Amino acid sequence: MMTEMLEPKAPIRTGNDTVLQVDGLDVDIRTPRGTVRVVSQVGFTARRGKTLALLGESGCGKSMTAKAIAGLLDPVASVTGGSASLDGEDLIAMNPKQRRAVAGPGLGIVFQDALTALNPVYTIGTQLGEAFRIHRGANKKQAKLEAVDLMRRVGIPEPETRVNSYPHQFSGGMRQRILIAMAVALSPRLLIADEPTTALDVTVQAQIMELLRKLRTEDQMAVVLITHDLAVVAEEADDVCVMYAGNVVEQGPVAQVFTSPTHPYTKGLLDSVPTDAQRGEELSSIPGSPPELNKIPAGCVYQDRCPLASAICREQRPQLRETAPGQRSACHFAEKVGQATVSQSGVVQAEEENQ
Structure with missing residues (x-):
């Protein structure tokens, strides 16, 4: 039975x-x-x-x-x-x-590398059933049934037989589904x-x-x-x-x-998406690179790459403040972000306006 x-x-x-x-x-x-x-x-x-x-x-x-x-x-x-x-x-x-x-x-977590997140020496059924054994006191048969149900829920074909397989016997997509199944096994709040x-x-x-x-x-x-x-x-x-x-x-x-982004970094990321790019055109990008974390400048963390950077940005770190209902930005010139450019002339113009 x-x-x-x-x-x-x-x-x-x-x-x-x-x-x-x-x-x-x-x-x-x-x-x-x-x-x-x-x-x-x-x-x-x-x-x-x-x-x-x-x-x-x-x-x-x-x-x-x-x-x-x-x-x-x-x-x-x-x-x-x-x-x-x-x-x-x-x-x-x-x-x-x-x-x-x-x-x-x-709390459940899904990692980005499923092959290293799964234990290669245990079957998928053993790994999926572990949460039920630890948290709900399930015996071996109960845990295996729960593992089969989880595999079926996340779209693993033939779960009754594949529950005895090992991680390397699944494709990358299937392994990722298994990781998700492990993460949601006990219906986490987060x-x-x-x-x-x-x-x-x-x-x-x-x-x-x-x-x-x-x-x-x-x-x-x-x-x-x-x-x-x-x-x-x-x-x-x-x-x-x-x-x-x-x-x-x-x-x-x-x-x-x-x-309506209100921080130059957000706008730079959005402008970098080649939505209407034509063959041969230069793609938009954010100049420079992020600072080394042990060399974060005083003031705004984005100042070295920002077209709106001014004296206040080098001296005072902006705090998150409401720029629209439900939206907050850490920029001294959040209201001017819509007009910011990444060209040299744009940088000069922004500085002149801000001074």
Whole structure:
């Protein structure tokens, strides 16, 4: 007689739509040359049933922010300030035992490299069933049934037989589906997806994003999506938090921020998308490169690449302020961003106007 699957426990929900509240988060890394701040005063809100995108170039602090929230920082890194509250419980203040208890029913994470995230010596069924054995006391048969059900839910064909397969026997897209299944196994309140479509072809990328959207809606999870892909943000996210050099420079509803950006970095990213490019034309790009994190300049972190940079930008770091209802920007000249250009003449004109 086959053992019945476990009845799912109802996830803890509160009346407030806010699932994750991050305030003033600081993360430092210890290096041979001294301590470097890689995340500085980061704050944002992730809401139930909605997707918040952390957007920015590589090295801007997106993944480090997610690791700090999930308690997965490397030994050389540590949270030195701020809070990250999951339904009112501060994740940063939790001890290791409390962290383990919240991993699964409270927080799930999808990593960008499925092959290294999965253990090569255990079957997929064993790895998927682990959450049910640890958190719900399932026996071996119950855990295997739950694993088959999870595989079916995320679109793995023939789950009854493939549950006994190993990670290397699946394609990249299928492995990513398995990672997602592991992350949502216990219907977490918060799902962090760190570049979930990296190294996948365009068709598979679309399938993975559609799967995440479906699961988010079914479980009413809050999703934090880490990406540098503007198209993915435009299509999948409700809110966006733009990061640069470890700082949040703009945040707000995606449609609003993408239509009317109020920070030069956001505008530069949007202008770099070749929407109407013609053969032979020079593509638009942001000049320069992000600063080294141990050499962040005083004042605005974006000043070296900004067409609006002026004396005040070199002396005083701008704070996030409301530029429109629900939209905030860390720019002294947020109201002039719509007219900013990346040409040398634009830089001179902006400086003359600002002085």
